Amino acid sequence: MKTKTVRAVNALTSRWAGQAAADGTGTVFTAAGLWPLLALLADGADGPARTELADALGIPADTAAEAARELLTALDGVRGLRAATGVWARRDLPLEEAWSARLPAGTRSVLTGDEDADRKALDAWAAERTGGLVEQMPVEVGPHVDLVLASALALNLTWEQPFSERRVQPPHGPWTGRSLRGLAVTHALPERIRVARGPSGPVTLLSVPGAPGAHGVDVHLLLGEPGTAPGDVLTTGIAEVTGALASSTASGLPDGAAGPGLSLRTVDSTSPDPVVRIGTVAFDIRAEHDLLRHCGLFGLTSAAARPGHFPGISRVPLAVGSARQSAVARFHAEGFEAAAVTAVGMFRGAASVRSYRVRQADLEVDRPFGFLAVDRESGLVLFAGWVTDPDTLL
Numbered sequence: 001m002k003t004k005t006v007r008a009v010n011a012l013t014s015r016w017a018g019q020a021a022a023d024g025t026g027t028v029f030t031a032a033g034l035w036p037l038l039a040l041l042a043d044g045a046d047g048p049a050r051t052e053l054a055d056a057l058g059i060p061a062d063t064a065a066e067a068a069r070e071l072l073t074a075l076d077g078v079r080g081l082r083a084a085t086g087v088w089a090r091r092d093l094p095l096e097e098a099w100s101a102r103l104p105a106g107t108r109s110v111l112t113g114d115e116d117a118d119r120k121a122l123d124a125w126a127a128e129r130t131g132g133l134v135e136q137m138p139v140e141v142g143p144h145v146d147l148v149l150a151s152a153l154a155l156n157l158t159w160e161q162p163f164s165e166r167r168v169q170p171p172h173g174p175w176t177g178r179s180l181r182g183l184a185v186t187h188a189l190p191e192r193i194r195v196a197r198g199p200s201g202p203v204t205l206l207s208v209p210g211a212p213g214a215h216g217v218d219v220h221l222l223l224g225e226p227g228t229a230p231g232d233v234l235t236t237g238i239a240e241v242t243g244a245l246a247s248s249t250a251s252g253l254p255d256g257a258a259g260p261g262l263s264l265r266t267v268d269s270t271s272p273d274p275v276v277r278i279g280t281v282a283f284d285i286r287a288e289h290d291l292l293r294h295c296g297l298f299g300l301t302s303a304a305a306r307p308g309h310f311p312g313i314s315r316v317p318l319a320v321g322s323a324r325q326s327a328v329a330r331f332h333a334e335g336f337e338a339a340a341v342t343a344v345g346m347f348r349g350a351a352s353v354r355s356y357r358v359r360q361a362d363l364e365v366d367r368p369f370g371f372l373a374v375d376r377e378s379g380l381v382l383f384a385g386w387v388t389d390p391d392t393l394l
Contacts, residue, residue: 001074001378005067008058009035010242013381014235019294020287021230021386024368027287028329028385032075033153033342034291036085038299039068040149041320041344044099044312049302056299065102072104072151078375079216081155081382084129088122088148093348099313115142122148126326126341130154133339138288138324140345147318147346154339155373155382157210157217161185163333167393168281173226173367174388181282181391183333188273190250190361195259198236198245201225204259205240205247206278206363210335217382219336221280222370223260230386234370241372242379250276250361262363269358280365281390284330291323298323307349321347329385331371338373338383
């Protein structure tokens with residue numbers, strides 16, 4: 001993936017994090033799924049809509065279509081990730097040949113105007129591209145919808161080292177008294193725990209690698225101090241995993257309370273290897289995002305205000321009528337699954353015993369926390385989210 005594009009997508013992820021997690025409820029979202037659609041819109045826009053979309057994208061509009069195609073191709077090459085784009089247009093909507101030619105191959109389909117038939121076709125596309133994790137296309141259909149642009153991302157990871165399940169009952173914090181589906185693992189890799197200090201305080205990060213592969217994905221759990229705003233925890237985490245913010249690994253920190261949820265000490269052991277004990281919780285999150293509630297963030301203010309901003313798409317005046325994303329993320333003992341469908345609807349007129357002294361790190365994630373799924377090779381953040389309601393045990 002091109003570094004410039006990765007930085008642009010990650011920047012949008014950071015900006016979106018402050019909005020998506022602003023109310024402190026659980027959520028999951030992907031700017032990597034939205035960014036290519038904004039790029040295709042920018043390619044066909046003019047006037048203020050083109051400027052606003054370019055600002056949201058972080059790249060010039062005249063390079064947006066090529067960047068979108070390259071990004072989607074690169075995403076589909078990431079181990080464990082599937083990416084797809086679809087464009088549906090009414091038969092009587094003329095599309096500009098130059099814009100159509102720049103669409104990813106195999107994306108063009110037809111809207112019939114029959115609401116039931118179109119809904120079934122769009123939902124089937126969403127379900128097939130996400131392995132059933134997202135069953136409905138997040139867009140209205142009907143005679144008033146002339147053009148639909150959609151993207152789908154589906155990620156399926158198996159952990160390099162699975163967790164074991166356990167019952168967890170946090171003694172303090174917002175999950176006190178709840179019986180949670182806890183996950184635990186012990187290994188000898190303290191470098192997988194880091195502490196970064198952002199503008200709002202320290203954040204402890206835990207890397208949970210997917211199974212080995214040349215182009216794989218890692219999931220990072222992010223724990224801030226109690227009371228730290230979710231958006232601040234997520235933006236600090238994004239800055240750290242993308243190399244914009246320095247951090248210290250558990251192996252380089254002194255004994256004691258080294259970061260949120262993290263304690264370090266020196267203990268007796270029968271092995272010379274360090275000991276890392278991790279405790280966290282399983283979660284299953286679904287979220288719906290109405291992107292037009294934050295038009296300015298996504299460069300859609302003018303595009304949604306009135307028709308006529310997309311002469312590069314069609315000579316018929318078009319406006320963005322809806323822009324939504326449906327996303328899901330599941331973190332469990334064996335792995336991680338995440339998927340999202342983003343849709344823009346447009347209308348005319350969106351061994352032997354021996355004693356050693358070794359370092360031991362204990363991390364307990366027992367209160368709301370953030371997570372990031374990051375492409376190992378490029379540093380692109382694929383999914384981000386916040387966990388407030390973990391899985392429970394009966």
